[in-house]
Amino acid sequence: MNAKTSEEKTAGGRIQGLIKSFGLPRLIIAGFLLLLFIASPFVGANIFTQLTNVINRFGWNAILVLAMVPMVQSGCGLNFGLPLGIISGLLGATLSIEFGFTGGLSFFVAIALATPFALILGTGYGWLLNKIKGGEMMIATYVGFSAVSFMCMMWILLPYHAPNMVWGLSGKGLRTTISLEGYYAQVLSNFLKIKIGSFSIPVGNLLFFAVLALAVWAFFHTKTGTAMTAAGSNPTFAKAAGVNVDKMRMISVIMSTWLAAIGILVYEQGFGFVQIYMAPFYMALPAVSAILIGGASVNKASILNVIIGTFLFQGIVTMTPTVMNSIIHMDVSEVVRIIVSNGMILYALTRKTEGSK
Amino acid sequence: MKNNTTTQMSFGKKLRRFLSDNPVPIMFIIICAVCIPVSGFSPGYLLNEIMTRMGRNTFLILCLLIPIMAGMGLNFGMTLGAMAGEIGLIFVADWQIYGIPGVVLAMIISIPISIVLGIFCGKVLNMAKGREMITSYIISFFINGVYQLVVLYMMGPIIPIKHSSIRLPRGYGIRNTVSLLNMRQCLDNLMSITIKGVKIPVLTFIIVGVLCLFFVWFKKTKLGQDMRAVGQDMEVARDAGINVERTRIISIVMSTVLAGFGMVIYIQNMGNLPTYTAHSQIGMFCIAALLIGGASVDHASIKNVFLGVILFHLMFIVAPSTGTKITGDSMIGEYFRVFVSYGVITVALTMYETKKRRIKSRAGQQLKADQKGDEADE
């Protein structure tokens, strides 16, 4: 108590406090990104194009990051099992194309078709995670991996027939990448798009994210939502207060899985391709590190963390190749990304978090 | 009392107990038993393959045992040692050291790198007690980034690499594959015996045997006992005057150094080094093999290693062709074996966690009962 008040008195102490609450690595990453932005005009990169890129990618990825929030809040830890939700989304996407839907309609059909899969897989996943409290993250990782490799077999074996999805020669087995041209490519991004010179904002995409983020935010202010937060921050206390902890965790896992399914569909509409087989394998890691960069910890996350984190992470991913390459003439962006994202996860894992095991 | 019950157990009960104690190995024996006849490989071919792969992999898997003993779970950080071994091999290839001296030199070069990485890994894991596995898993990714930074960008301008045969044409960085033709299978071929077409790499097996003996001896030393104590209960060990943090770091360092050696042995058998991909899968495959051998997160023995190596590789060899025969698609079998590797790890981890929880809740109930008893006594 005493130390705290004295700390607040000095300016240096205040800065220290700020660093403590925001986290040194986050400050470094934010500073790094700022530097990249400042440096970009000097190396001949158009700052508006760069910003457009960052905002675009923010729109594509934000919902995948948002999918982390419910599970973190309910005490299930970081959702390394994100690929499970992604698979539901991929099933929805491929089925929507298989059934012959085109244009913007196919996007909403894909969401509708992905939902039951997300519910079923999420329920199973939640049931499993309730059995192994304390070891969620490691097992979630491997649940994701197993699911992805299992689906690799299924993509070959399932009776898909749509000619632009299957291999041309044999007429069966899905291709590794499926073009969404004529389906829902850019459906959200082009909706209400604002364009000023080289700078454009995909309003539709951001709006879609805002609606979902608002829904999640609102959910956490309902009775169930607060109960979920309680179950996450102190399970014993929540149990004593009459909260069904297992049920709360189950709901959060299903929510996360469903959001991941939507997230991958939004990502695909921006990217323009459906990637299957091994593509979803490591998709959890960027999302995990993004939310951590945004200031979340292993057992606490907010919508603000999602927005800041996705922006910082995508900013670094898009800016480093152009800026760093022109400065040192080496393509170190890949390495920078690996070190930054995994370093961030490591940092979060080694923090002492109260209330978790 | 205990003896009595075991002798009284009927055969059926014993069998059931055996089955419930070893579900993973039994499942695998069944998978292999189904796949082998379908795949159509000759027993001679299979035996030969198993021998080669045993020599290649056993050493790497053995290095996982020490962290398990110290209660740190499956060491996904063994990848760090593998990277250290690869750096040793890159230097040896550049300095043109051939044959067994090259292998020995690569191992020696890997030692300091492994020790530094091991200390780093151990320190980080000490900060993340209770989630060692996921942390060591992320560490392996993190260090992979550093490895790429060193090998892809620093080798050439900063770390001298003479030969253009292993350097990328752009002037810095190492090529995708480094040929180790002059080192290829030099350990395996020395003293090898061929019986009816089955080549047995005797020297490699002797090295593995020496390592096994070392483990048996190590368990009995003061350090080994300390590690087991730390693995049983950290708090109790600390009360007993053991430096828990240091013991844990030592166990990781030992594992990392051994993984470096294991990687050198593994790569000398392969004959070329895939610079950027060799280590990416190695941790996962080794852990899957160990778990298939019946090990769990908190208990593993040398027996598990050998059984695991044989069963895992048997599955690995026969799965693709079985898949092709059954479904007509060659990829199915390949995906199948990847799926099985991941599936096994998932199942084993789940079983371990549920067991841990059951024990915990039982202990809780016991405590409650004891307290009630105490109250009644008063």
Place this chain on the structure above:
Amino acid sequence: MNKKKTILIRVLAVVVLLVIAAAMMVIGRGHTVYFDNVAMEYEGKTYANPYRVDVYVKEERAAKLKADERGMASWMGANFKMTLEITENKGDEPTTKEFKVKLPQSMDGVIINIPALLADLPEEAYLSEFVQTIVEEPEEEEPSDTETDTPVDDLGTDGFEGLGDI
């Protein structure tokens, strides 16, 4: 006291490892040895090449050289041994001779001129370094992690090959 002992043991272990490493670098140094069956001019005198030379290294024939031909073999360590089967003129009975050559540690590729060796000339005469002419490769080989077969963008996932043998 005990601490001193552990430090001593550690230092000793490091020294032993360094000694082994140094020994390995000498013993295991690999060389590519090239044999030239080319007439040699040395200090004003010309040494003609024999009609045909068969080079045996480690009991295996490494090269069969007629006039102006070059053969090669790899060798580990500094003490290179070879057996030459020399046919001086066409139709002659071949004579067998064994040669030991000390290979310099610093050279990767070593050229041995056979006529000079046969004439017992000093080392500088028959031994020279093989310098590889650097061939510029037109196509840049890029490491795998930047390789993408399909669209350039990915979620920022690590270059994962997925399947692989172990």
